[in-house]
Amino acid sequence: MDLVRVAIVLFLFLFTASAFGADDVSLRCNPDEKVVLAAEDGFFPYTGVYEEELRGFSLDIVSAAFEAVGCELDLVQMPYSRCLREVQSGRIDGCFNTTDSSENLQKYMFHKEPLFRGRILVYGPPSFQGTFTEKEFEKATFSVVRGYTYTDAFDNNPRIRKIEVETDLQTLALVSRGRADFAVVYEKVAQFQIGNNADKISPAPRPVSELVDFDLFVCFSKADAARSVWLARALDVGLAKIRGNGVYAAIEATWEEWLNSGVGAGRPAPHWIGGSS
Numbered sequence: 001m002d003l004v005r006v007a008i009v010l011f012l013f014l015f016t017a018s019a020f021g022a023d024d025v026s027l028r029c030n031p032d033e034k035v036v037l038a039a040e041d042g043f044f045p046y047t048g049v050y051e052e053e054l055r056g057f058s059l060d061i062v063s064a065a066f067e068a069v070g071c072e073l074d075l076v077q078m079p080y081s082r083c084l085r086e087v088q089s090g091r092i093d094g095c096f097n098t099t100d101s102s103e104n105l106q107k108y109m110f111h112k113e114p115l116f117r118g119r120i121l122v123y124g125p126p127s128f129q130g131t132f133t134e135k136e137f138e139k140a141t142f143s144v145v146r147g148y149t150y151t152d153a154f155d156n157n158p159r160i161r162k163i164e165v166e167t168d169l170q171t172l173a174l175v176s177r178g179r180a181d182f183a184v185v186y187e188k189v190a191q192f193q194i195g196n197n198a199d200k201i202s203p204a205p206r207p208v209s210e211l212v213d214f215d216l217f218v219c220f221s222k223a224d225a226a227r228s229v230w231l232a233r234a235l236d237v238g239l240a241k242i243r244g245n246g247v248y249a250a251i252e253a254t255w256e257e258w259l260n261s262g263v264g265a266g267r268p269a270p271h272w273i274g275g276s277s
Contacts, residue, residue, distance in 0.1 A: 027237045029071035035231060036074045037062065037218065038083035038095040042167070045192045045259060046097055046118070046216075049077060050269050057188070057255040058097050058115050060272035062218060064247050065238030067274040071231075081147060084108075090223025093231060097216040099149075109222055111232040113239040114215030119187040120150055123205035125175055132209035140181035143171035150184055151212045169193050175205040184211055188259060195263035 029035070039059055041049045047056035054077050066073050076092065083095040088107055097118070100110050122132060122142075138159045146164040149155055163180050165171055168189050174180035183205060185193075194204045218235060220228035242248040254270045262269075 027234055028069050029066075029234065031070070034072045034074050035066060036076065036093045038086055038092045039075050039077050040080040040083050040095070040097065041077040042079060043097060043186075043189070045188055045255065045269070046116075046186070053269075053271075055269040055271060057251065057270075058216070060251045060255075060270070061115050061239075061242070061248065062096060062235075064242050064251060064272055064274060065235055068238040068241040068247075069234045071234060071238075084219070087219060087221045088223075090221045092221070093227070094218045094220040096218040098219040099214055100217055104219060107222070108219035109225065109228040109232055110217050110219060111235045111239075113236045114217055115239070116216060117213055118216050119213040120184060120211040121187050121190065121207040122209040122211055123172060123175060123183045123185055123190060124181065124208040125178070126203050126206055128206075128208055136182070143174040143180035143183045145171060154184070154211065169197055169200065172201045172205055173197075176201050176203055182208070191259050192263060195259065198264070 039047050039054060039056075039062075041047075041054070044050050044055065045057055047054070047059040049055075054075065059075070063073060063075075078086070080095075083092075084098070084107075086092040087095045096115060098104055098108070098110075104110075124132070137154075137157065141161045141163055143163045143165060144150065145168055146166060154160060163174060165174065168183075168185050171180070171183040171185055172190060172193055175183045183190075187207070190205075190207075194201050198204070218232075220232055222228065239248070242251075251270075251272055254272075258267065258270050
């Protein structure tokens with residue numbers, strides 16, 4: 001390696017160390033810096049408005065991860081479509097919960113460590129017998145939320161008859177009333193809706209197949225690339241910290257317990273409250 005290349009490598013090393021800290025564990029936000037994130041308001045229990053307050057599993061994870069690196073969050077709730085527009089324009093630092101699809105990778109910047117892995121399941125009536133196969137997609141009806149994306153294969157297949165409604169409460173209710181053959185819903189969203197609306201979703205649909213599972217992230221704006229690179233790295237460090245110290249597992253267990261028994265019992269939704277980090 002010649003002297004010029006040595007100098008370039010040394011410069012890049014020093015630049016990286018100064019930007020992120022020689023040890024990522026020491027990476028922290030400036031005390032007076034505020035990170036502005038858009039939180040979608042209709043994707044509970046991941047993130048959404050519940051009993052007039054913003055709550056959610058991924059909301060707690062994002063809050064805990066950024067606190068772990070000393071970042072103060074300013075959370076703004078809004079519909080998911082607007083959330084993405086605000087990030088793309090640079091008016092807001094980031095938005096969650098977003099997939100790292102090829103289309104999104106072209107528009108936004110991402111951290112490496114996912115917030116969580118989500119599963120989209122196909123729900124059918126309790127009377128459904130046998131095995132769900134690919135043939136069902138061309139002979140049955142599927143209730144979906146208008147504007148949501150599921151998979152390219154599902155969304156772009158004109159032979160799949162989709163019944164578009166406004167909420168997942170409606171998608172599941174259509175199946176329970178026999179007005180749609182199947183509903184396509186995120187697993188935890190369905191779990192919450194069925195537990196919270198037993199009078200409207202009866203008999204309760206059951207999962208009959210998995211459509212897809214994928215990682216979800218915070219997407220950051222490309223309008224200020226340097227800031228977004230730093231925020232993405234900070235979030236990765238924060239996520240590693242809360243996974244290592246048990247905070248992530250505790251948040252996950254609290255939400256799982258609430259979905260299993262707290263919803264039906266009428267208990268308030270969990271709300272992670274941070275402390276000194």
